[in-house]
Amino acid sequence: MNTDPPTNLTLQAEPGHLIRRAHQLAVSTFHETHGRQVTPVQYAVLRALKAEPGIDQVTLADRVALDTSTTADIATRLDAKGWIVRELLPRRQRALRLTADGESVLADMLPRVHPMYSRLLEPLEPHERDEFLRLLRKFVHLNEQSGSPSDQG
Template identity: 50%
Template sequence: MSSTASRPATRTRKKKKDELSTDLYEQPGHLIRRAHQIAVSMFHTVLGPDITPVQYGAMRILQDHPDIDQVTLARYCALDNSTTATLAVRLEEKGWIERITPPEDKRVRLLRLSETGASLLESLVPSVHELHKRMMQTLSEDEQETFLALLAKFVHINNEKSRAPLRRGDPD
């Protein structure tokens, strides 16, 4: 695919070294949004339409941290509480997680993978590896390492600016 097919033609003028571009296709926010669109599309191409990237991420967290509450899951996934509540209902409806009310606190719902959910995650491992390979295959090994390092740095440095900052580790 030529560069004109992947990027709409725009008028360009030579800019000074310290001048920021106003070209939409050079804006970090636009590029990040496009990268997200591409990543989600690739996810569904490889893993199919039955599970979303957010559902997969939540289930991976529950695999590593069984019996956490919805608020903790929200923090670990960097989602707001209402989105996580809806997500938990959908995952339970699909039979992929169980929501348990502990006898000592009827207000809390603890989440864990169901046997079906655990089996599903196990079956997705080869597809997840294939997805990673496809996403990164157009970059050299050095570019892959640099890309992931810069992306992780950007996310880490700007975490607190998010509507739902990521909170990893023990909730206490």
């Protein structure tokens, strides 16, 4: 197997560039659907806290694939918006929970999530959507296993 990097690869064919463009499309679709009141990362945090109320910030960071300092910054912002509460635990950890306002924000967003992703993936044929998502999951899983850095926000 040839391991030499291709020399004729255009920018538009480079994996990193394509992943960045796909991310831009996903974020743009997210903002078109939900506005700018909530970022995609804040949405992920709200979803994680809905699934596991009271988890600590370190566990939350792991669940949403962020470093702990970024997670702490996001938690501070969500606390300031009144969407979560942070409860001090032993050893300076914090348990995080959604407030009623946070529950309401998330409940308002959830009905639009599936249609948003359907619209994002619409250009692909149904079998291509399934394969695209399968390959994305595999790509992320294999890179996480190899010790690649998690998303930094």
